[in-house]
Amino acid sequence: MSEQKFEPHIIAFVCNWCTYTGADLAGxxxxxxxxxxxxxxxxxxxxxxxxMIIKAFEKGADGVxxxxxxxxxxxxxxxxxxxxxxxxxxxQLMDYIGIDSSRLHFSWVSASEGRKFVDVVNGFTDKVRxxxxxxxxxxxxxxxxxxx
Amino acid sequence: xxxxxxxxxxLLTGGKVTKxxxxxxxxxxxxxxxxxxxxxxxxxxxxxxxxxxLAVYLTxxxxxxxxxxxxVAKGCDIRxxxxxxxxxxxxxxxxxxxxxxCQGVKENFDSNVLAAKCTPCKVKTxxxxxxxxxxxxxxxxxxxxxxxxxIEKISAxxxxxxxxxxxxxxxxxxxxYACRQACPLCYCEQCIADKxxxxxxxxxxxxxxxxxxxxxxxxxxSGRCIGCNECERVCPQDIPLSLLNKKMSMVAFDEFxxxxxxxxxxxxxxxxxxxxxxxxxxx
Amino acid sequence: xxxxxxxxxxxxxxxxxxxxxxxxxxAPSEKGYTLLQTDPLLSLSDSQPLPKxxxxxxLFPKTEPLFxxxxxxxxxxxxxxxxxxxxxxxLAAKPCDAASVNILSKVFNWDYKDEFFDxxxxxxxxxxxxxxxxxxxxxCTSVGLSPVSTKGADLFMIPLAGDKYAIRIVTDKxxxxxxxxxxxxxxxxxxxxxxxxxxxxxxxxSFDTAKVKDxxxxxxxxxxxxxxxxxCLACGQCAFSCPVCHCFDIVDExxxxxxxxxxxxxxxxxxxxxxxxASGHNPRDNQAKRYRQRISHKFKYYKDKFDEVLCTGxxxxxxxxxxxxDIKEIVTEIxxxx
Numbered sequence: 001m002s003e004q005k006f007e008p009h010i011i012a013f014v015c016n017w018c019t020y021t022g023a024d025l026a027g028x029x030x031x032x033x034x035x036x037x038x039x040x041x042x043x044x045x046x047x048x049x050x051x052m053i054i055k056a057f058e059k060g061a062d063g064v065x066x067x068x069x070x071x072x073x074x075x076x077x078x079x080x081x082x083x084x085x086x087x088x089x090x091x092q093l094m095d096y097i098g099i100d101s102s103r104l105h106f107s108w109v110s111a112s113e114g115r116k117f118v119d120v121v122n123g124f125t126d127k128v129r130x131x132x133x134x135x136x137x138x139x140x141x142x143x144x145x146x147x148x
Numbered sequence: 149x150x151x152x153x154x155x156x157x158x159l160l161t162g163g164k165v166t167k168x169x170x171x172x173x174x175x176x177x178x179x180x181x182x183x184x185x186x187x188x189x190x191x192x193x194x195x196x197x198x199x200x201x202l203a204v205y206l207t208x209x210x211x212x213x214x215x216x217x218x219x220v221a222k223g224c225d226i227r228x229x230x231x232x233x234x235x236x237x238x239x240x241x242x243x244x245x246x247x248x249x250c251q252g253v254k255e256n257f258d259s260n261v262l263a264a265k266c267t268p269c270k271v272k273t274x275x276x277x278x279x280x281x282x283x284x285x286x287x288x289x290x291x292x293x294x295x296x297x298x299i300e301k302i303s304a305x306x307x308x309x310x311x312x313x314x315x316x317x318x319x320x321x322x323x324x325y326a327c328r329q330a331c332p333l334c335y336c337e338q339c340i341a342d343k344x345x346x347x348x349x350x351x352x353x354x355x356x357x358x359x360x361x362x363x364x365x366x367x368x369x370s371g372r373c374i375g376c377n378e379c380e381r382v383c384p385q386d387i388p389l390s391l392l393n394k395k396m397s398m399v400a401f402d403e404f405x406x407x408x409x410x411x412x413x414x415x416x417x418x419x420x421x422x423x424x425x426x427x428x429x430x431x
Numbered sequence: 432x433x434x435x436x437x438x439x440x441x442x443x444x445x446x447x448x449x450x451x452x453x454x455x456x457x458a459p460s461e462k463g464y465t466l467l468q469t470d471p472l473l474s475l476s477d478s479q480p481l482p483k484x485x486x487x488x489x490l491f492p493k494t495e496p497l498f499x500x501x502x503x504x505x506x507x508x509x510x511x512x513x514x515x516x517x518x519x520x521x522l523a524a525k526p527c528d529a530a531s532v533n534i535l536s537k538v539f540n541w542d543y544k545d546e547f548f549d550x551x552x553x554x555x556x557x558x559x560x561x562x563x564x565x566x567x568x569x570x571c572t573s574v575g576l577s578p579v580s581t582k583g584a585d586l587f588m589i590p591l592a593g594d595k596y597a598i599r600i601v602t603d604k605x606x607x608x609x610x611x612x613x614x615x616x617x618x619x620x621x622x623x624x625x626x627x628x629x630x631x632x633x634x635x636x637s638f639d640t641a642k643v644k645d646x647x648x649x650x651x652x653x654x655x656x657x658x659x660x661x662x663c664l665a666c667g668q669c670a671f672s673c674p675v676c677h678c679f680d681i682v683d684e685x686x687x688x689x690x691x692x693x694x695x696x697x698x699x700x701x702x703x704x705x706x707x708x709a710s711g712h713n714p715r716d717n718q719a720k721r722y723r724q725r726i727s728h729k730f731k732y733y734k735d736k737f738d739e740v741l742c743t744g745x746x747x748x749x750x751x752x753x754x755x756x757d758i759k760e761i762v763t764e765i766x767x768x769x
Contacts (some may be wrong), residue, residue, distance in 0.1 A: 017322050051340060051348045058356055060687070071423060081421035084430070089370045089418070091429060092399045095361060096303065098311030098367075107431035120431055136311055140356040144692055146510050148501040175567055179755035180662040200754060204664065209716055211661075290545065322493045326666035330753050342704055350684055352694045353494040382753040384484065384668050 006027045008062035008128040010037040015045045020067035025114035031117040034125045036076060045126060046079025050090045057137045063103045063128035070108040152281050155246060157189035159218050165244050169205050170220035171198040177257050194220060196286035199253040201376040203228035206238050207335035217243040223271030224410060227374040227409030228332040234416050237335060247277025252286045255381045261287060264293035265377045299395050320385040321358040322349060327379035327389055333372050370396035373416035374409040432599045435609060436619035439594040445615045447518055457486060458522040475523055477590040480564045482619060485528050485674035489519050490551045496692040519555040527571050527743040528557035529583040531674035537737040538677055559584040561631060568746030569634045571758045576743055579628050589624040593719055597624035637759055638766035640730060640740050646769040647731040660722035662754045669748035670699030675741050700724050
């Protein structure tokens with residue numbers, strides 16, 4: 001009987017105008033990428049509050065990807081600049097608390113970078129698969145799990 | 149404290165302010181006191197027991213709605229007032245600052261040691277005030293605690309050790325939200341922790357809910373915390389919140405050279421951006 | 432009251448036996464009421480000051496699941512919480528904390544028998560100890576208790592000279608316990624213990640609850656309430672560290688998409704959102720109204736319903752209040768108004 005290999009759950013918060021369109025381009029170009037990722041579309045990376053990232057880990061994500069427009073290309077002019085500053089603070093906070101910040105990945109993927117999107121997703125998925133499930137965080141859930 | 153009483157009496161009788169927020173004696177401690185009556189002027193004191201950060205009242209509608217308010221404020225409290233002005237929560241003209249030339253205050257009333265935050269304080273003589281008063285010389289000794297060293301020791305632990313340390317501390321949390329209520333910079337009319345649709349941060353005091361609450365509060369304060377340490381003082385479970393919030397203000401300083409509450413005209417850190425912000429961690 | 436003697440050495444042996452038998456032995460320490468087995472440095476000091484938090488968390492936890500649910504194909508399956516193996520022994524509890532059990536039991540057995548509280552309370556034994564560490568914040572004598580009160584206790588300890596304790600048997604539960612572990616006890620008489628009790632300093636009585644209730648009955652709209660507790664930060668510390676405050680909130684939380692649980696969490700009437708309605712209207716929309724509620728609940732409404740004062744005079748609310756709001760001072764003012 002073959003052992004069930006671990007397949008990571010990746011949640012990706014992506015901006016509507018660049019990265020989501022880039023992912024769409026990857027699809028229409030028939031480029032293949034690993035199916036572990038689930039995309040959550042937001043109007044702009046500036047909308048992302050780290051509470052969403054924490055929620056993703058709480059719900060069982062093994063890795064979280066956050067991706068948006070290149071600096072200067074934001075559809076709303078400065079959303080990604082605000083986001084970038086927040087991410088600088090947030091990933092240092094995650095590191096300090098001991099939450100593996102290599103499970104949190106940031107990237108700029110534009111609407112024409114279908115290939116880059118595929119590379120980012122594949123690279124990150126492989127990295128998280130090698131790291132294994134995010135047991136440390138998911139164990140916080142087990143406190144009041146049903147005792148059968 | 150004739151000087152202080154005189155100042156307060158003049159402010160109230162002259163109608164310059166509608167009320168005064170200061171400290172009065174309470175047993176062996178002191179407590180915040182708000183008055184609009186000039187005859188209460190003699191009750192106000194300023195000594196080493198006056199640890200509360202009175203800037204927390206400046207964002208409360210009930211207190212501010214009648215007009216200009218005078219507040220007795222130490223250097224750390226004035227940093228909070230300046231930070232609130234930076235964030236457009238109050239205007240400089242809304243408040244008459246009775247600044248204190250502070251020599252330290254006590255957090256732990258059972259000991260004879262001043263608060264740890266006072267030893268490295270750079271704003272003992274505040275930069276912003278309308279009038280400056282002296283405080284009674286503290287009878288307690290300065291603290292030998294070094295928060296910066298403690299934070300560096302934690303940063304030097306492994307990932308797993310750090311997570312275990314913080315998980316154990318956050319387990320004690322009872323979600324009373326005293327930290328949020330005592331913080332002058334936690335002024336959101338609806339805190340994200342109280343939002344129930346959707347529920348981002350659970351209200352239950354479980355490991356999961358406590359972790360989310362403490363991380364998000366630390367994040368929402370990063371680059372905004374002015375280091376008054378009220379959160380740690382009021383926590384009924386003795387969670388060392390300063391290890392989180394001070395770390396984030398150290399990050400703000402190391403990465404951006406920014407300190408909250410120092411310059412009224414400076415743009416806030418997280419409310420602004422620079423096109424040259426670093427992005428070496430972004431693919 | 433029947434009285435036994437136990438030496439300190441035997442008390443420690445008895446505690447160790449109880450721990451080995453699977454009891455949660457809980458005793459006061461600096462950090463609060465802690466489990467003996469997880470805190471080996473626990474030493475029973477006769478002058479242990481009042482622990483920062485009460486032991487109500489062992490009977491009414493800060494958060495607990497009421498039931499679990501599982502989403503099936505077409506409907507829900509509910510799974511009960513298993514509480515059977517909880518057995519607590521509160522050792523050397525302060526009289527103000529011991530009294531809380533009876534007081535809380537009234538509301539938890541009112542229109543609905545709260546099985547979560549009842550199972551824990553029925554399986555708990557309270558051994559309180561005469562208190563010699565009252566300070567300026569204590570006011571147990573104003574609410575019908577005292578440092579030597581046996582209310583709520585099953586057994587009552589009195590420290591004697593020579594590292595021994597007198598143990599008085601207060602309830603039948605306490606009697607069965609003493610009989611079960613009789614090898615550790617010897618017979619006593621009350622001569623020495625009475626002397627010790629007489630020497631214990633009690634806080635001076637500051638107010639009369641009957642007078643206070645009388646004023647509260649007639650003065651809901653009084654000007655006295657205007658601007659009261661103006662400096663309150665609505666932090667909830669008073670309710671959470673009170674041995675008898677019992678308000679709670681019920682929320683549903685999920686463990687995964689298919690499973691979840693209904694949780695019962697501590698709540699406080701001092702929180703701004705405590706009385707916010709779904710419509711957005713909040714009848715207690717300022718701190719003065721909320722504080723009036725706190726005083727009225729403790730000294731009038733609970734007395735009306737259950738003939739008990741919802742306060743044991745432990746003073747934790749004042750000691751821990753970040754802005755030093757003093758309930759004793761305010762209630763004494765009310766007493767003097769009458």
